[in-house]
Amino acid sequence: MISLNTILDILKADHNFREIALNGHYTLTYDQNPSFQKLSYDSREVDKDTLFFAKGASFKKAFLEDAIQKGLAFYISQVDYEVGIPAILVxxxxxxxxxIAMEFYGHPQNQLKLLGITGTKGKTTAAYFAYHILKQSHKPALLSTMNTTLDGIHFTKSKLTTPESLDLFAMMAQAVQNGMTHLIMEVSSQAYLVKRVYGLTFDVGVFLNISPDHIGPIEHPTFEDYFYHKRQLLNHSRYVVANQNMQHANLILEQIKDLPHALYGSHLNNSITNSQAFSCHFTGQLEGDYDLELIGHFNQENALAAGLACLQLGASLTDIYQGIKDTRVPGRMEVLTQSNGAKVFVDYAHNKDSVEKLIEVVKTHQTGKIILILGSTGNKGESRRKDFGELLNHYPDLEVILTTDDPNFEDPRAIAEEIASYIERPVHIEVDRELAIKTALEGTQKVSDAVIIAGKGADAYQIVNGERTPYPGDLAVAKAYLD
Incomplete structure (x- = not known):
C-alpha cells in the first residue's frame, strides 16, 4: 500500500512533480490522503484501488476511459487527458x-545483494556462471534474457532482458519473500535509456565488452548513445568488474578510476592464460585450474568476470570452482554430433562480434566443410545486416544459408536478401528455418565437418508481427535431424 502524500513526497524529492490536475466534479482537500493497493501500467488490470501509470508513445486516451469503467480513480501521467478523474502530473x-515501485514494494533491493551485468555479448552466459557460483552457498534469484527464477526452483521464460520497473520491484519483493539472498540481473542499454532501473544501485556491476549493436530507429540512434547508456551501470554500482581488453576500455577505466574495482584481461595477473577448450587457468585473485562445459576463450572470460564479481559478493574459491564447472546454458555453445561424426554447434550469437567469435571457435576444432545458418531480426538492429555481410566476406570458404530470425513486421526474405547484398559470393536463402537446419545437416559428410546454427538457440518462438509464434528452437530442431 502507498498513500498519495507519500507519492507526492517521492516525486517532489526527485524534482518530478508538476501538479495534481483535478478534473470534472472531483474535489480533493488537503486533509484527504487516499491510498493505493495496487500499481499498474496495463489499463486492463485496474480497479478502484489502483494507481495507474499512463506511459508510452502509443498510449491512447481510450485506454484510460476503459479503465475508469473498471473503477479507476487516479492516474499518473506526463499528460492531462481530462477524463474526469485526478491526474498526478509529472x-x-x-x-x-x-x-514509486521501490517504495510500494518496501525497497526489496535493500534486502538482496545485487549483481548487474552488461555488455554487448555474454551477459546471459556470465549471469548463468554467477548463478551457479552463488547457489553453492547462497540463494540467488536470476533475471536473464533467457530465464527468470525467483526461488531457484521454478524457471520461466523472460520477455525482456531487464523487466519494466513495476515488474522488476515486484519480482525483487517476491524473491525476498522466497528467502533469496542475491539477485543476478542482466542490465540492457535499454534499461537505462527508458529508466527501468532508475534510482537502483548495484552492489557489483560487471562490464563485459562493447561493440556496435542495437542501433536503429526504435533503439539507439548512434553507437555513442548505445555505449553511453551501457556505461550508466558503472555510475550506479558500488564495485565494478571490467574487461580491460575490450574496445574503448580507456573510457571505462577513466570512469571507474575512483571506484573500487577489479580488472581482467589477457595481460593481467588475474587473466585467462590458457585458451584450451573445456579447461583454463586463472591467476591472481582466482588462482587455479578450472573446468568448463562451455568452449571458447570468450566463455572463459565470462566465467572469470562472474567469478570476480561473486568473490566480492561472498562466494568462496571452492564455490567459484564448482559453480563454473556446473554451468550449462541452454542454447549457448551446445555441441551435438551427427551419425557421420560431423559436429553441430548451436549458439545465440546474433551480432557481428559474437558470430565472428563463434566461427573462430568452431574453426579451431573442425577443419572440414563448415556450413553457417544465420538470420537477422526485423525492426531492430538493422546495422547487423551489413555487418554480417562484411564479416562473411572474410570467410570465403564458409557455406552460408540465410534464414529467418525474429522478422517481426518485416519480410524475412527481404532481410535475408539485404544481408546477401553485402556478401561477395553466392549464398543460399531458405526462409523456413527448420528446413534450413535440415539442409545444412544433410550437407555434412565427415567427422571434420560442422554446422553452425546462430541466433535462436533454445528459444521456442519466432517473433512475427509483434507476437511470439511457436518454434521448436534450434537445439530441438537439430536434435530431430541428427540422423
Missing part, C-alpha cells in the same frame, strides 16, 4: 514509476 513518468 515531468518523467518512467522515473516516477521506478521510485
Amino acid at each position: 515531468n518523467d513518468i518512467k522515473q516516477a514509476m521506478s521510485l
